[in-house]
Amino acid sequence: MKPKFFRKVLDNEMVVLFEKRNVPVVSVAIAARCGGMNEEKHEKGISYFIEHMLYKGTKKRTAKKIAEEIELHGGDLNGFTDYLITAYWCKLPSQHLKIGLDVLTDMLKNSLFDEKELEKERKVIFEEIKMRKDSPRTYVTDQIHSFLYKGDFAIPIIGTYESMNSITREKMLKRFNDVYAPNNLILAVVGDADFAELVKFAEKNFGGKGKRTQNPKVFIRNQIKTENRKGIDQVNLVFAYHVPVSGDKRSHAAYLLNLLMTGGMSSRLFSEIREKRNLAYAVKGDSEITKDFAYNMIYIGTTKDKFKEVEKIILAEFKKVSEKMTQKELDLIKEQAIGNYQISMEDSQTQLANLLIYEIDGDAKKFYEFEKDISSVKLEEVKELAKIKDYSLFVLVPE
Numbered sequence: 001m002k003p004k005f006f007r008k009v010l011d012n013e014m015v016v017l018f019e020k021r022n023v024p025v026v027s028v029a030i031a032a033r034c035g036g037m038n039e040e041k042h043e044k045g046i047s048y049f050i051e052h053m054l055y056k057g058t059k060k061r062t063a064k065k066i067a068e069e070i071e072l073h074g075g076d077l078n079g080f081t082d083y084l085i086t087a088y089w090c091k092l093p094s095q096h097l098k099i100g101l102d103v104l105t106d107m108l109k110n111s112l113f114d115e116k117e118l119e120k121e122r123k124v125i126f127e128e129i130k131m132r133k134d135s136p137r138t139y140v141t142d143q144i145h146s147f148l149y150k151g152d153f154a155i156p157i158i159g160t161y162e163s164m165n166s167i168t169r170e171k172m173l174k175r176f177n178d179v180y181a182p183n184n185l186i187l188a189v190v191g192d193a194d195f196a197e198l199v200k201f202a203e204k205n206f207g208g209k210g211k212r213t214q215n216p217k218v219f220i221r222n223q224i225k226t227e228n229r230k231g232i233d234q235v236n237l238v239f240a241y242h243v244p245v246s247g248d249k250r251s252h253a254a255y256l257l258n259l260l261m262t263g264g265m266s267s268r269l270f271s272e273i274r275e276k277r278n279l280a281y282a283v284k285g286d287s288e289i290t291k292d293f294a295y296n297m298i299y300i301g302t303t304k305d306k307f308k309e310v311e312k313i314i315l316a317e318f319k320k321v322s323e324k325m326t327q328k329e330l331d332l333i334k335e336q337a338i339g340n341y342q343i344s345m346e347d348s349q350t351q352l353a354n355l356l357i358y359e360i361d362g363d364a365k366k367f368y369e370f371e372k373d374i375s376s377v378k379l380e381e382v383k384e385l386a387k388i389k390d391y392s393l394f395v396l397v398p399e
Helices: 044-055 063-071 096-110 117-135 136-148 160-164 169-179 195-205 251-260 267-274 307-322 327-344 349-359 363-374 379-383
Strands: 004-009 013-020 025-032 076-081 084-092 187-190 224-229 235-242 283-288 294-300 394-399
Touching: 004 117, 004 195, 004 363, 013 349, 025 096, 025 349, 044 076, 044 084, 044 117, 044 169, 044 235, 063 076, 063 096, 063 251, 076 235, 084 096, 084 349, 096 187, 096 195, 117 136, 117 160, 117 169, 136 224, 136 235, 169 187, 187 195, 224 307, 235 307, 251 267, 251 294, 251 307, 251 327, 251 363, 251 379, 267 294, 267 307, 294 307, 307 379, 307 394, 327 349, 327 363, 327 379, 349 363
Parallel strands: 013 187, 224 394
Antiparallel strands: 004 013, 025 084, 025 187, 076 084, 235 294, 235 394, 283 294
């Protein structure tokens, strides 16, 4: 059955998204069209810092009260910052939808950005930067982004010690006021609610208009690097390559290629590297495909004396796909992709994120065309993308 989906652009250009579900649960988010991509080097991490600060208290709620109003009604509350979006969400019983809307709106409109809380939270983020570096797998997946892109966009979303240390309350407030104008906001709801009431709520609570955020041009590159580290026992390897952006119909072929290579225990690389050769425990993959940038990534944890062999196997498997992939194999991967898509829609919180990401990329309605888009991919498109000419590789090796 086709989901009941509604989308409305208000007069002030704020967007309201809604997928109707007849279950007593609702997921709600308010998101801004701004993230790590919209930051210069000197302010890297400011979007992430703002996200943290919006949970630290408003004119009428303390940080504890914000959490209590959601959690004591059986709900969850959180947020996330990505390259193109910063989002604040909650999931709770649908009978408490108004509470969720009120809390999120209060955070967006009345946050204090208290100086003492800001300094405390800065220290928390410094600890998170350390944590991400100390975790080998997280570190290599963070670093590969800087191997694929030039300039400010190459710096991690969380920022650096230097950039995070330079962000003052004044800088934060200026960025917040510039970005969090209604025409840069999206209200998204998945669950048991009424669309007309959601539109009415948005119109009442979010008036006015500001400057629309613009995404800078992305400049790509490729880099190969090996880094030694004391205190680890396993090699952490990340292999990544650029693919067509989401406005290009070949992006669906790129998605299928990633699934073919790393999509679970039946994937080509899992079978070849782990099952046949016992060279790794973890063989994982990911696709980051947007209208502004796109790449596929492979992560493998292996031994010090085998990582060069693993790199050769990866390249050999891509070559096999480019020369010998069959229509039968493509049909099976399409079925897997469509099945994964259908399962992802089960949880309202996951579906909320799906719709937000598609809206940031152009129009949330495109999410519901996924099956058609995947079905239209041709065998030659996947085989052509498998002809890997340039790639980035980062290998963290025990010293």
